[in-house]
Amino acid sequence: MAVLNMVEAIRQTLADEMARDGRILLLGQDIGRNGGVFRATDGLQERFGEDRVVDMPLAEAVIVGASVGLAASGLRPVAELQFLGFGSQAFHQIEGQVARMRFRSQGRYGMPLVIRAPFGGNVRTPELHSDAHEAKYVNSPGLKVAMPASAYDARGLLAEAIRDPDPVLFCEPLRGYRRIKDEVPDADYTVPFGQARLVRDGTDVAVIAWSAAVTVAAEAAAQLAADGISCAVLDLRTLVPLDVRALAEVVARTGRAVVVHEAPMTAGFGAEVIATIQEEAFWSLEAPIGRVTAYDTPYPIASVEEHYLPSIERVKHAIRRVAGEV
Amino acid sequence: MGPATATAREQAAVVPVTRLGPDGVLAPGCDPALSSAEALAAFRLMLLTRTYDERAFSLQRQGRLGTFSPVTGQEASVVGSAWALDPTRDWVVPQYRELPAMLRQGHTLEKVLLYQMGNPVGNRMEEGVNVLPIQISLAAQVPHAVGLAWGLRHQGLDACVITYFGDGASSEGDVHEAMNLAGVRRASVIFFLQNNGFAISTPVAKQTATESFALRAAGYGFPGELVDGNDLFAVYEVTRRAVERARAGEGPTLIESRTYRLGPHNTADDPTRYVDPEELRSWQALDPIVRVRAWLRSEGALDDASEVELQAELDGEVARAVAAAEAFPKVRPGQIFEHVYARPPDRVAAQWESVGEAGSA
Numbered sequence: 187m188a189v190l191n192m193v194e195a196i197r198q199t200l201a202d203e204m205a206r207d208g209r210i211l212l213l214g215q216d217i218g219r220n221g222g223v224f225r226a227t228d229g230l231q232e233r234f235g236e237d238r239v240v241d242m243p244l245a246e247a248v249i250v251g252a253s254v255g256l257a258a259s260g261l262r263p264v265a266e267l268q269f270l271g272f273g274s275q276a277f278h279q280i281e282g283q284v285a286r287m288r289f290r291s292q293g294r295y296g297m298p299l300v301i302r303a304p305f306g307g308n309v310r311t312p313e314l315h316s317d318a319h320e321a322k323y324v325n326s327p328g329l330k331v332a333m334p335a336s337a338y339d340a341r342g343l344l345a346e347a348i349r350d351p352d353p354v355l356f357c358e359p360l361r362g363y364r365r366i367k368d369e370v371p372d373a374d375y376t377v378p379f380g381q382a383r384l385v386r387d388g389t390d391v392a393v394i395a396w397s398a399a400v401t402v403a404a405e406a407a408a409q410l411a412a413d414g415i416s417c418a419v420l421d422l423r424t425l426v427p428l429d430v431r432a433l434a435e436v437v438a439r440t441g442r443a444v445v446v447h448e449a450p451m452t453a454g455f456g457a458e459v460i461a462t463i464q465e466e467a468f469w470s471l472e473a474p475i476g477r478v479t480a481y482d483t484p485y486p487i488a489s490v491e492e493h494y495l496p497s498i499e500r501v502k503h504a505i506r507r508v509a510g511e512v
Numbered sequence: 513m514g515p516a517t518a519t520a521r522e523q524a525a526v527v528p529v530t531r532l533g534p535d536g537v538l539a540p541g542c543d544p545a546l547s548s549a550e551a552l553a554a555f556r557l558m559l560l561t562r563t564y565d566e567r568a569f570s571l572q573r574q575g576r577l578g579t580f581s582p583v584t585g586q587e588a589s590v591v592g593s594a595w596a597l598d599p600t601r602d603w604v605v606p607q608y609r610e611l612p613a614m615l616r617q618g619h620t621l622e623k624v625l626l627y628q629m630g631n632p633v634g635n636r637m638e639e640g641v642n643v644l645p646i647q648i649s650l651a652a653q654v655p656h657a658v659g660l661a662w663g664l665r666h667q668g669l670d671a672c673v674i675t676y677f678g679d680g681a682s683s684e685g686d687v688h689e690a691m692n693l694a695g696v697r698r699a700s701v702i703f704f705l706q707n708n709g710f711a712i713s714t715p716v717a718k719q720t721a722t723e724s725f726a727l728r729a730a731g732y733g734f735p736g737e738l739v740d741g742n743d744l745f746a747v748y749e750v751t752r753r754a755v756e757r758a759r760a761g762e763g764p765t766l767i768e769s770r771t772y773r774l775g776p777h778n779t780a781d782d783p784t785r786y787v788d789p790e791e792l793r794s795w796q797a798l799d800p801i802v803r804v805r806a807w808l809r810s811e812g813a814l815d816d817a818s819e820v821e822l823q824a825e826l827d828g829e830v831a832r833a834v835a836a837a838e839a840f841p842k843v844r845p846g847q848i849f850e851h852v853y854a855r856p857p858d859r860v861a862a863q864w865e866s867v868g869e870a871g872s873a
Contacts, residue, residue, distance in 0.1 A: 211666070237666060243696060248655045248689035255605075255659020258644060260667065263659075279686075282649050283656070291645045292636035293851040327860075328852050351854035380857060427857030 214266030270305035285328035335400035342377030359398035380427030525726035536806025585774030588800030592747025625837035651684030672758035680711020698763035741771030
């Protein structure tokens with residue numbers, strides 16, 4: 187057992203999976219000699235060679251599109267998009283090709299591939315590097331979407347993603363790469379998809395989040411505990427599959443809920459969570475469900491990003507309002 | 513198979529490589545690229561394609577078949593290129609107008625019909641049939657072909673991959689990204705661009721300002737060839753050269769096959785709105801089937817009696833496929849869910865359950 191940050195956990199998982207399965211091949215921009223702009227693949231080209239850790243041209247559509255062909259040939263590609271915001275330049279390959287190839291070929295060509303993509307704010311990046319685009323991808327049947335919030339889950343969910351016969355978009359929170367650290371076992375393990383994690387139990391309000399927003403939600407919950415408000419914090423871990431049962435259970439216990447995410451509000455995945463809660467736990471609800479999200483604006487210039495992202499204060503305020511205190 | 517030496521302008525890819533003239537006579541000094549027995553087999557596949565197109569068109573008009581895109585006019589282009597492959601190790605990554613290439617690789621008319629009649633099972637290639645599913649999102653298949661060629665070679669196989677796309681699809685960014693990557697990785701892939709004159713109604717002149725699509729290859733660091741797409745021998749010869757290059761690890765080739773779509777874009781299209789009748793007539797005179805037939809007759813490999821016999825055989829083959837496809841069990845609503853995921857999310861499983869056929873795959 188060692189304390190790792192998320193990028194270390196991801197790097198270790200890639201190395202272990204590549205050692206375990208010779209069919210795995212990494213491809214992306216700057217991932218070879220440079221070890222990735224965030225060092226997620228540092229040392230892997232040295233260890234596994236240029237044939238298995240491949241520096242690609244600056245072209246997202248063919249990074250993903252070539253992965254489709256590599257998977258069809260019998261390999262298990264793990265592609266890196268340098269930033270999820272640039273995934274839009276490969277969206278037609280992700281939504282129209284990766285997600286559908288198993289269906290289109292009626293099972294002949296499964297797509298056991300992973301697309302890793304860092305995203306999210308609070309690291310002072312230029313435009314499009316920070317955007318939380320997860321909701322654009324969840325409406326792509328055939329694709330799974332994983333959003334780890336801890337180093338433990340980064341390792342367990344990535345190992346699961348690589349071994350899953352279905353394609354997975356694996357979103358890595360930029361600010362968690364170095365700041366989120368926790369204990370990660372040395373031994374092999376996976377975290378199954380579709381099983382949310384109860385980060386903290388509580389009786390008054392359920393706070394539902396994923397990826398780096400979980401840290402914000404957990405901190406808000408810890409601070410409110412001192413004020414006598416007991417919050418449960420549920421980390422969804424994967425948006426597809428969605429752990430409907432865990433959502434229903436936590437809301438049945440608390441009767442009140444707040445959803446927190448870094449993406450803009452309108453048609454963000456929070457809307458799906460709220461719709462699911464009203465289907466599954468409507469009669470348990472004692473108050474309207476709150477949501478704390480980014481604003482319906484483009485991601486702002488970095489100097490004001492802390493006003494755009496859900497903050498601990500905004501989450502606390504929403505919890506108090508849902509709890510009937512304000 | 514000693515072809516005539518390519519002219520400088522052929523080598524420059526601005527004049528198409530041509531071997532078999534419209535009258536079915538080989539250019540002076542050329543040996544036929546195929547033996548008469550092989551040319552007869554290729555001719556059979558070309559004629560099967562034409563026969564199928566005519567029958568399928570009539571089935572579509574009777575409401576027994578959905579929308580489809582005929583190959584008519586492009587038979588030499590598709591058959592000649594596919595003929596250069598070894599179906600046991602090489603791969604075809606099609607768009608959707610390459611029926612005979614898929615058949616050559618081992619796909620069946622029955623399954624083609626099944627798909628066109630609305631059964632998704634028809635788009636499943638059997639194991640051992642080295643073909644990706646047809647592609648509706650134009651050009652999206654081109655990156656797949658590069659990845660496939662790369663992956664096969666990574667696993668030590670000396671396979672090569674041909675991908676088909678058109679003059680219209682060539683405007684898509686995916687083609688640029690794929691060719692660029694193929695050049696960098698020296699992928700064993702053949703980019704087979706069928707320039708058939710139109711993207712639905714948009715003529716080539718509105719698609720590109722280049723004199724020849726084949727010239728683009730230079731910008732990617734590999735050879736480009738321009739070929740008369742209505743000439744079976746020339747298409748075979750040029751593609752064969754590209755296969756040999758790929759097999760030897762020398763990387764990709766771009767082939768522009770200059771041909772003409774003699775029929776509509778698909779069964780929902782009315783080309784009389786935009787095709788110049790004079791131009792159409794001039795290309796009808798260049799029908800690829802006519803010139804192979806003339807050559808085979810001049811070689812004594814075909815005569816009136818044997819062609820009547822062949823046509824009857826092909827009519828029977830198509831009729832049997834139609835009968836088999838029409839006798840196939842109807843599509844079930846549960847098929848909406850089959851093969852979407854290997855491990856469906858609970859929510860999808862519940863939706864599947866709700867249509868009452870869960871687990872019947």
